[in-house]
Amino acid sequence: VVPAAPVTAVKAAHWIDTESGRERGPVVVLVQGGRITAVNEGTDVPAGAKLVDLGDATLLPGLIDVHVHLTSDPTTGTGNYYQDALTLDVIDDAVIAPTLAKRTLDAGFTTVRNVGAPGYVDVSLRNAIDRGLIPGPRMLVATVPLGSTGGHADDTTGFSPDIRFEGPTGVADGVDAVRARVREDVKRGADVIKFMASAGVLSNEASVGAPQYTQAEMDAIVDEAHRWGKKVAAHAHGAEAIKMAIRAGVDSVEHCSFIDAEGLKMAKARGTYLDFDIYNDDYILAEYAKLGTPPAQIAKEKLVGRVQRENFRKAVEAGEKMAFATDAGVYPHGWNGKQFAKMVQWGMTPMQAIQSATWNAADLLGWRDRVGAIKPGLYADLVAVKADPLKDVSVLEHVDFVMKGGVVDRSDIGER
Ligand code: ARG
Structure with missing residues (x-):
């Protein structure tokens, strides 16, 4: 018995x-x-x-954050942007990740979606947590995010051509290459596919929001990922890139900074989740200059910070599907919950903010039967x-x- x-x-x-x-x-x-x-x-x-x-x-x-990067944060680096870029490697990330996972769990986040990590560290972290070897949140992982040459996922942009970072890269150009790259991520253990539809803030391309893939490339990424049964999250700040990503059929748009009225309408019609990381701006503007972050990146943050919050409010008013997404890793893990007050300040009721981090996040993850x-x-x-x-x-x-x-x-x- x-x-x-x-x-x-x-x-x-x-x-x-x-x-x-x-x-x-x-x-x-x-x-x-x-x-x-x-x-x-x-x-x-x-x-x-x-x-x-x-x-x-x-x-x-238990709370859910659909946008984290558990392999690093400002407290685990050397304290200097270039020092980090030139001296830290994937093993440093792997060593620190369990500590960051534990901080996240201690903060009440029992499920996270990790939307980008170097060297498949996220797969190993997820597996060790699932096997009960180390404490941490349940994880869905994106592994290595896809992006175009010179774009937000291309780590050597802005560095001397003599500098090459080894290890798996998500850089892929052209419909055949992006399809192959999606398959590689799936092969290595991805639960979800992440790609960079637009330029970004904390990277060295000049634009902050310009599209970095063609419509055909975005269509191919989403088609391929969905064929393998994986949802797709697109990083996009710019209005045009956001609409291209929605048109391609992504499951969520991350950041959403410059989303326009047409983008809001398209997302609403298709049920695309809009994930705004609206706490981030405070931390970046307060701390990143001290870390030696290139001034051009901080200038880009100043272009997105406020307008992203204004557009968050418009998205709330439009009744969009929205999930709690912080981009923790840009700021310290364990501080995820600081975004709740921002969301209420910018238009959500406390109940809406809580639902975005629970029942609605679970919907985006496809995990309403679990969390x-x-x-x-x-x-x-x-x-x-x-x-x-x-x-x-x-x-x-x-x-x-x-x-x-x-x-x-x-x-x-x-x-x-
Ligand atoms: N990872 C994002 C990027 O580099 C962070 C954007 C943070 N800024 C913001 N206002 N949410 O593009």
Whole structure:
């Protein structure tokens, strides 16, 4: 006879039903074998269950960030842009990644989509976490992002032609090459495909938003990825590149800075997710000059920062599909939650911001059968905060309790 797995009962005075967008409570969530087996309104704890009593706290599903880069952040570099570029390699990234994964989990982010990493470090990190060897969030990984020669994914742009970075590169030009490059990422373990539809900020091309692929190339990337059953995330700041990416059929556009009225209309019609990383600007403008970041990159940030936030507001007003996407890695991992207050400042209700990081993010990932809500059958990924996040969403910057797969990662809420 196989003994039944033990039952844990997580009890809290309030919980957020991210599927319906309502706050409810009190609740007792039953957990068995890493999954939620029941969500019982009330306070009854079944006999024999191990009680985790969170008292007056508010329980939410584990948070989801659909745009992170767990292989580095400003706290793990040398403190200097050129020193980093010339001395750090993929092994440095691999060594530090577990620490950054743990910081992310501790911050309540139990699922992330890693949209770009060097040397397939993200695949190894995801696999080690999934095998229970190291603590970290559930990960979907994009491996090496695709981009054109001289574009946002081409790491040697702006460096002397004598300097070559070894290792797998996502640089691919032309429809046949991009198809082959998608297949290579899939072969190496990608869950999702990421490509650079436009120029970017933290790279050395002159433009910040110009398209960097032709329509035919973008169409080919999306067609190929979808044939292999992989969703596609496109980095795009410029209005034209955003529309080209949407036309190609991407599942999400990342950054979205200069999206125009037509782009908003197209995204709405097709159900394309728009992922705005609207905390980033604060950190880049405060810290990046000190890191020796080329002034031209900081000048590009000044072109996108405010308009991106204004367009975030327009997207909220237009009722677009939006998922919580921070680009953590540009700023320190574990600070993901700082974006919630920005999202509310720029037009979302606290509930909308929370849904963007739970039920809606899960939809973008294709993981509504696993994460994003407190619901029977889903993973027992839970966070709790002592204060009400619907009154002050910034309390999600420091969650008080984190459980992943039924295992408590950390808790500041004492046993009662
Ligand atoms: N990785 C992005 C890029 O380099 C970061 C953009 C950050 N700026 C912003 N306002 N969101 O293009």
